[in-house]
Amino acid sequence: MAQFDVHPNPIPGARRAYPWVVVLQSELAGSSGRRIVAPMAPRAAFSKSSGRLVPFVRFDGGDYAVLVPALTSIASSELVEPAGSLADLRSALLAAVDYLFFGV
Numbered sequence: 001m002a003q004f005d006v007h008p009n010p011i012p013g014a015r016r017a018y019p020w021v022v023v024l025q026s027e028l029a030g031s032s033g034r035r036i037v038a039p040m041a042p043r044a045a046f047s048k049s050s051g052r053l054v055p056f057v058r059f060d061g062g063d064y065a066v067l068v069p070a071l072t073s074i075a076s077s078e079l080v081e082p083a084g085s086l087a088d089l090r091s092a093l094l095a096a097v098d099y100l101f102f103g104v
Contacts, residue, residue, distance in 0.1 A: 001035065003027060004090060005082035006059060009039065010074060017041060020059065021074065022066060022086050024097060034073045040064040052099045055092040059084060068096040 018039035
Protein backbone atom coordinates (compact mmCIF):
# COMPACT_ATOMS: atom_id res chain seq x y z
CA MET A 1 0.00 0.00 0.00
CA ALA A 2 1.68 3.13 -1.24
CA GLN A 3 1.32 6.78 -0.36
CA PHE A 4 -1.30 8.46 -2.61
CA ASP A 5 -3.01 5.16 -3.49
CA VAL A 6 -6.79 5.52 -3.81
CA HIS A 7 -9.01 2.83 -2.28
CA PRO A 8 -12.76 2.31 -2.14
CA ASN A 9 -14.05 3.69 1.16
CA PRO A 10 -14.18 0.70 3.53
CA ILE A 11 -16.91 2.27 5.70
CA PRO A 12 -20.25 1.20 4.17
CA GLY A 13 -22.29 3.99 5.77
CA ALA A 14 -19.95 6.68 4.42
CA ARG A 15 -19.39 5.27 0.94
CA ARG A 16 -22.21 7.19 -0.73
CA ALA A 17 -20.91 10.60 0.39
CA TYR A 18 -17.22 9.64 0.23
CA PRO A 19 -16.74 6.83 -2.29
CA TRP A 20 -12.91 6.90 -2.15
CA VAL A 21 -10.11 7.46 0.33
CA VAL A 22 -6.54 8.42 -0.53
CA VAL A 23 -3.60 7.25 1.61
CA LEU A 24 -1.54 10.25 2.72
CA GLN A 25 0.74 8.42 5.14
CA SER A 26 4.23 7.51 4.00
CA GLU A 27 5.12 3.85 3.72
CA LEU A 28 8.05 4.60 6.05
CA ALA A 29 5.57 5.15 8.90
CA GLY A 30 3.49 2.08 8.14
CA SER A 31 4.37 -0.27 10.99
CA SER A 32 1.26 0.41 13.12
CA GLY A 33 -1.17 -1.55 10.94
CA ARG A 34 -3.15 1.63 10.27
CA ARG A 35 -3.04 4.27 7.54
CA ILE A 36 -3.90 7.97 7.61
CA VAL A 37 -6.32 8.67 4.78
CA ALA A 38 -8.36 11.59 3.46
CA PRO A 39 -11.87 10.96 2.18
CA MET A 40 -12.75 12.02 -1.35
CA ALA A 41 -16.19 13.54 -1.99
CA PRO A 42 -17.81 14.40 -5.33
CA ARG A 43 -16.76 17.90 -6.35
CA ALA A 44 -20.38 18.92 -7.06
CA ALA A 45 -20.92 19.21 -3.29
CA PHE A 46 -18.34 22.02 -3.03
CA SER A 47 -17.89 25.58 -4.21
CA LYS A 48 -16.07 26.26 -7.46
CA SER A 49 -12.89 27.26 -5.61
CA SER A 50 -11.29 24.72 -3.35
CA GLY A 51 -8.27 26.59 -2.06
CA ARG A 52 -5.13 24.90 -0.84
CA LEU A 53 -6.78 22.95 1.97
CA VAL A 54 -9.22 20.95 -0.17
CA PRO A 55 -7.64 20.13 -3.55
CA PHE A 56 -9.86 19.11 -6.45
CA VAL A 57 -8.76 16.02 -8.37
CA ARG A 58 -9.95 13.95 -11.30
CA PHE A 59 -10.15 10.23 -10.60
CA ASP A 60 -11.89 7.27 -12.24
CA GLY A 61 -13.80 9.56 -14.61
CA GLY A 62 -15.13 11.83 -11.86
CA ASP A 63 -14.18 15.07 -10.17
CA TYR A 64 -13.55 14.91 -6.41
CA ALA A 65 -12.56 17.08 -3.49
CA VAL A 66 -9.86 15.59 -1.25
CA LEU A 67 -11.00 16.48 2.26
CA VAL A 68 -7.64 16.92 3.98
CA PRO A 69 -9.29 18.51 7.08
CA ALA A 70 -11.19 15.22 7.56
CA LEU A 71 -8.11 13.00 7.88
CA THR A 72 -8.78 9.73 9.65
CA SER A 73 -7.02 6.49 10.53
CA ILE A 74 -8.15 3.22 8.96
CA ALA A 75 -6.83 -0.28 9.58
CA SER A 76 -4.62 -1.35 6.68
CA SER A 77 -6.49 -4.64 6.52
CA GLU A 78 -9.70 -2.75 5.60
CA LEU A 79 -8.15 -1.14 2.53
CA VAL A 80 -8.65 -3.45 -0.43
CA GLU A 81 -6.57 -3.40 -3.60
CA PRO A 82 -6.05 0.20 -4.76
CA ALA A 83 -8.16 1.45 -7.65
CA GLY A 84 -5.46 3.89 -8.73
CA SER A 85 -3.11 6.58 -7.51
CA LEU A 86 -2.95 10.35 -7.11
CA ALA A 87 0.86 10.34 -7.00
CA ASP A 88 0.95 12.73 -9.94
CA LEU A 89 -0.81 15.28 -7.67
CA ARG A 90 1.72 14.85 -4.86
CA SER A 91 2.57 18.57 -4.69
CA ALA A 92 -1.04 19.70 -4.26
CA LEU A 93 -1.80 17.00 -1.68
CA LEU A 94 1.31 17.75 0.38
CA ALA A 95 0.60 21.49 0.15
CA ALA A 96 -2.83 20.83 1.68
CA VAL A 97 -1.29 18.80 4.52
CA ASP A 98 1.31 21.52 5.14
CA TYR A 99 -1.41 24.16 5.20
CA LEU A 100 -3.54 22.12 7.63
CA PHE A 101 -0.75 21.49 10.13
CA PHE A 102 1.68 24.36 9.66
CA GLY A 103 -0.28 27.14 7.97
CA VAL A 104 2.20 27.37 5.11
